[in-house]
Amino acid sequence: MQQSVMKAWWDSSHMAGGNAAYVEELYEAYLDDPNSVPDEWRSVFDQLPKVDGVELESNHSDIRNQFRTLAALGPLGRAPKSGGDGASVGDEKQVKVLQLINAFRFRGHQHANLDPLGLWQQERVRDLELSHHNLSQNDFDTHYNVGSYAIGKDTLSLGELYKSLNRTYCGSIGAEYMHITDTEQKRWIQQRLESVEAKPTIDRDEKISILKGLVAADGMEKYLGSKFTGAKRFSLEGGDSLIPMLKSLISHAGTNGAKEVVVGMAHRGRLNVLVNVLGKNPSVLFDEFSGKHDESLGAGDVKYHAGYSSDFATPGGNVHLALAFNPSHLEIVNPVVMGSVRARLDRRQCEDGSAVLPITIHGDSAIAGQGVVQETFNMSQTRGFKVGGTIRIVVNNQVGFTTSKTEDTRSTQYCTDIAKMVQAPIFHVNADDPEAVVFVTKLALDYRNKFKRDVVIDLVCYRRHGHNEADEPNATQPLMYQKIKKHPVPRQLYADQLVAEGSIEKHEVDKLVSEYRAALDHGACVVEEWRPMTEHSVDWSPFLGHDWDVPYDGSIAIEKLKELGQKLTQYPEDFPLQSRVKKLYTDRVNMANGDKPLDWGMAENLAYATIVDNGTDIRITGQDSGRGTFFHRHAVLHSQSDADTYMPLQNIKPEQGKIELYDSVLSEEAVMAFEYGYATAEPTTLTIWEAQFGDFANGAQVVIDQFLSSGEAKWGRLCGLTLLLPHGYEGQGPEHSSARLERFLQLCADHNWQVCVPSTPSQVFNMLRRQAIRPMRKPLIVMSPKSLLRHPLAVSSLEELSEGVYHNVIGEIDDLATKDVKRVVMCSGKVYYDLLEQRRKNEQTDVAIIRLEQLYPFPKQEVEAVVKQFSHVKDWVWCQEEPQNQGAWYCSQHHFRDAIPEGAKLTYAGREASASPAVGYISVHNQQQKALVDDALTIK
Numbered sequence: 001m002q003q004s005v006m007k008a009w010w011d012s013s014h015m016a017g018g019n020a021a022y023v024e025e026l027y028e029a030y031l032d033d034p035n036s037v038p039d040e041w042r043s044v045f046d047q048l049p050k051v052d053g054v055e056l057e058s059n060h061s062d063i064r065n066q067f068r069t070l071a072a073l074g075p076l077g078r079a080p081k082s083g084g085d086g087a088s089v090g091d092e093k094q095v096k097v098l099q100l101i102n103a104f105r106f107r108g109h110q111h112a113n114l115d116p117l118g119l120w121q122q123e124r125v126r127d128l129e130l131s132h133h134n135l136s137q138n139d140f141d142t143h144y145n146v147g148s149y150a151i152g153k154d155t156l157s158l159g160e161l162y163k164s165l166n167r168t169y170c171g172s173i174g175a176e177y178m179h180i181t182d183t184e185q186k187r188w189i190q191q192r193l194e195s196v197e198a199k200p201t202i203d204r205d206e207k208i209s210i211l212k213g214l215v216a217a218d219g220m221e222k223y224l225g226s227k228f229t230g231a232k233r234f235s236l237e238g239g240d241s242l243i244p245m246l247k248s249l250i251s252h253a254g255t256n257g258a259k260e261v262v263v264g265m266a267h268r269g270r271l272n273v274l275v276n277v278l279g280k281n282p283s284v285l286f287d288e289f290s291g292k293h294d295e296s297l298g299a300g301d302v303k304y305h306a307g308y309s310s311d312f313a314t315p316g317g318n319v320h321l322a323l324a325f326n327p328s329h330l331e332i333v334n335p336v337v338m339g340s341v342r343a344r345l346d347r348r349q350c351e352d353g354s355a356v357l358p359i360t361i362h363g364d365s366a367i368a369g370q371g372v373v374q375e376t377f378n379m380s381q382t383r384g385f386k387v388g389g390t391i392r393i394v395v396n397n398q399v400g401f402t403t404s405k406t407e408d409t410r411s412t413q414y415c416t417d418i419a420k421m422v423q424a425p426i427f428h429v430n431a432d433d434p435e436a437v438v439f440v441t442k443l444a445l446d447y448r449n450k451f452k453r454d455v456v457i458d459l460v461c462y463r464r465h466g467h468n469e470a471d472e473p474n475a476t477q478p479l480m481y482q483k484i485k486k487h488p489v490p491r492q493l494y495a496d497q498l499v500a501e502g503s504i505e506k507h508e509v510d511k512l513v514s515e516y517r518a519a520l521d522h523g524a525c526v527v528e529e530w531r532p533m534t535e536h537s538v539d540w541s542p543f544l545g546h547d548w549d550v551p552y553d554g555s556i557a558i559e560k561l562k563e564l565g566q567k568l569t570q571y572p573e574d575f576p577l578q579s580r581v582k583k584l585y586t587d588r589v590n591m592a593n594g595d596k597p598l599d600w601g602m603a604e605n606l607a608y609a610t611i612v613d614n615g616t617d618i619r620i621t622g623q624d625s626g627r628g629t630f631f632h633r634h635a636v637l638h639s640q641s642d643a644d645t646y647m648p649l650q651n652i653k654p655e656q657g658k659i660e661l662y663d664s665v666l667s668e669e670a671v672m673a674f675e676y677g678y679a680t681a682e683p684t685t686l687t688i689w690e691a692q693f694g695d696f697a698n699g700a701q702v703v704i705d706q707f708l709s710s711g712e713a714k715w716g717r718l719c720g721l722t723l724l725l726p727h728g729y730e731g732q733g734p735e736h737s738s739a740r741l742e743r744f745l746q747l748c749a750d751h752n753w754q755v756c757v758p759s760t761p762s763q764v765f766n767m768l769r770r771q772a773i774r775p776m777r778k779p780l781i782v783m784s785p786k787s788l789l790r791h792p793l794a795v796s797s798l799e800e801l802s803e804g805v806y807h808n809v810i811g812e813i814d815d816l817a818t819k820d821v822k823r824v825v826m827c828s829g830k831v832y833y834d835l836l837e838q839r840r841k842n843e844q845t846d847v848a849i850i851r852l853e854q855l856y857p858f859p860k861q862e863v864e865a866v867v868k869q870f871s872h873v874k875d876w877v878w879c880q881e882e883p884q885n886q887g888a889w890y891c892s893q894h895h896f897r898d899a900i901p902e903g904a905k906l907t908y909a910g911r912e913a914s915a916s917p918a919v920g921y922i923s924v925h926n927q928q929q930k931a932l933v934d935d936a937l938t939i940k
């Protein structure tokens with residue numbers, strides 16, 4: 001701020017020493033909209049310094065302080081009240097009028113008519129009262145400049161303006177958007193709301209279609225209620241306008257170019273959405289109520305968790321709809337939906353999100369209560385996870401199971417306040433006004449499409465019954481339910497409105513109701529827009545029906561490996577590397593030539609190179625995945641001169657598969673769920689999530705339990721996601737040692753996934769290739785190493801890589817005379833090298849060591865083939881680093897016992913049972929490690 005410019009102006013101003021507060025207010029109004037202040041003032045403010053030429057707001061407080069300082073410096077005295085050459089009362093009122101407009105834009109939602117039950121206690125907002133602005137009804141006939149108020153007129157009488165502001169901001173829609181800092185977005189929303197006073201004209205056809213939606217919503221629940229009395233259906237009743245809302249949203253999306261819509265929602269209203277939006281055949285649903293089920297699914301799931309797919313006709317063409325399967329865990333489906341959408345966008349090569357629309361439907365308590373919501377908002381604009389904005393709808397029935405007191409459910413005014421962290425606009429809307437609902441829905445979609453950002457619609461409604469239909473809500477919500485009992489259903493309210501305004505005759509309404517009921521009786525699809533599925537873009541049939549041992553050819557010529565190795569080690573000439581990275585890349589050149597054995601990092605990168613060279617896409621995310629937590633991967637190079645990045649893997653050849661590798665936001669739950677969503681929507685991409693340290697995956701336990709381990713059994717959804725979980729006991733303490741192998745093993749059944757512990761570079765190479773090449777799609781859980789990344793014995797030759805086989809079991813590698821062997825130690829992972837080194841040091845020849853590189857599905861035949869060599873041995877040991885109650889011992893010993901020779905004894909060598917995964921003291925760790933290795937090698 002240039003004091004001299006200001007001073008010169010002040011000295012020459014008729015305001016010198018005058019009313020600084022008045023100028024301040026005027027300046028405030030100018031900041032919001034330069035056209036809102038009289039020309040004379042505008043030209044004064046225009047001369048004030050600007051930040052970056054535009055961002056006036058950022059130095060606003062400086063300027064305000066200048067006004068104050070100058071006012072203090074100047075001669076005392078107030079600006080004349082009227083006439084003369086000072087600011088007139090008219091000018092002052094003009095400013096107040098502009099402030100009034102601003103107040104409605106900021107806080108009008110707090111006086112909006114949002115609650116159909118009228119139970120909300122709205123606080124008095126004085127900013128919305130005329131008197132707060134020194135205005136009164138006496139000013140109603142005076143015309144004022146309305147500044148940027150987008151009503152299409154420059155001036156309005158205060159009376160007209162006040163009514164208009166109330167209609168726009170305090171009707172059935174409560175718009176919260178003034179927290180957005182981007183002026184273009186704010187202006188855009190103002191234009192859309194103010195130009196029609198938040199109430200567009202809706203033609204008769206659309207009104208009838210909205211009514212039909214409500215008839216369907218209500219008819220469906222009534223039908224289920226009477227046919228299957230008392231059965232859980234998690235009725236939508238009270239939130240009925242969700243149905244016309246979704247139909248309008250999908251139709252509008254299709255008209256605007258969307259080709260697919262992916263919806264995630266919890267159980268409330270799900271059956272209604274399935275039948276009335278996705279077009280699930282009602283007779284199929286009724287059969288499910290009667291206990292029939294799809295025999296092809298293993299365990300199956302309850303009907304209100306089921307997903308569904310169909311196509312939906314819109315004026316812009318058919319749109320593919322997918323309702324994601326989801327568990328009871330509220331909100332976790334949101335990142336799954338986002339991942340699924342990202343996969344579809346990638347497949348359609350659509351970067352701006354226009355081709356695929358994500359819709360997530362939340363509960364009011366859950367959106368405020370569950371942390372994964374914050375995680376998804378945080379992801380929404382990041383490179384690796386953005387999807388061009390999500391439409392988030394809250395079915396706000398003002399109660400969560402039995403908890404409804406606001407002070408018990410949240411610490412924020414609205415359940416949607418979390419959305420402000422990404423400056424998403426939030427439209428609260430009274431669900432009993434379906435036209436307002438449809439209006440904000442289109443507005444929200446247009447906002448999303450234009451600005452590629454998340455937007456929230458808070459559909460304020462109620463829940464007609466208890467949490468489920470067998471529940472008694474009066475026990476905990478007596479007053480609310482007394483109101484609900486007397487409250488007419490939304491269909492009734494809207495039909496009455498349409499009859500009253502002459503849009504429809506009463507008998508026509510009755511006909512719609514009876515026709516809908518007849519359609520249900522008939523068991524036919526009730527969605528006019530339903531179309532058979534042709535628009536989805538991926539064929540899963542090649543991946544169906546394979547088990548983990550399906551044959552495949554993973555071999556690759558050594559010459560090809562060398563060629564790819566050369567490409568992997570190239571980077572631009574003017575791209576200075578950090579010295580350690582440079583040394584690593586120089587070593588990799590030698591590895592690629594076959595002059596040096598390959599280490600883990602090179603083998604892993606080479607695996608990716610072969611996969612993209614083959615035209616297959618790869619997606620890798622995780623905390624620090626570009627470099628690798630342990631400095632081993634360096635798939636992304638960073639120029640030391642300008643911090644530019646370069647990925648050799650993206651430069652293998654022109655027509656290669658795409659590889660995307662992102663360091664993720666610091667979340668496990670949402671990111672792993674996103675990748676699950678990606679992998680369940682895209683079988684042809686090798687999708688990998690990596691944990692920084694393996695045990696951090698427990699931050700995503702719900703994804704592991706509810707989706708990864710059981711999704712195929714419950715829903716028949718295949719998923720080829722790979723989890724790389726660093727695991728190994730190296731004395732780094734309780735939190736950095738264990739990926740909690742036992743948890744994954746405990747969840748193993750039905751060949752639901754694979755649990756692997758590769759111990760050499762060629763093994764990781766062939767494991768990753770196997771996962772990409774085989775037609776089978778099942779999750780792969782990998783206990784990946786830390787110290788082995790640089791262990792001198794953990795190296796491989798190009799020949800071993802080229803062989804193309806992942807060895808599920810690796811037998812003894814030293815040249816021991818079989819007959820001398822008196823004990824066989826079985827193990828997995830890093831402890832193998834501790835055992836091997838100690839045995840060599842001991843010069844022992846009587847103990848053989850076998851590595852199990854795949855713990856599940858247990859490779860019985862391969863183990864038996866290795867065990868056969870030692871069929872004379874009666875002393876067998878399972879050795880592990882983990883405490884006895886952890887690791888593989890308890891979950892897998894039945895497999896080990898089954899595999900060893902008949903009559904042989906299996907004993908345990910490892911740490912004692914412990915509540916903590918590992919000790920925190922390195923000296924104790926070392927003692928324990930030595931003891932367990934000695935124990936395994938000492939024949940008693």
Ligand code: AMP
Binds near residue numbers: 536680
């Ligand atoms: P969607 O695009 O998700 O609606 O899926 C379309 C169809 O593809 C579904 O109806 C399934 O038949 C099939 N499909 C989709 N995802 C999977 C999956 N993860 N595993 C097996 N089949 C799938």
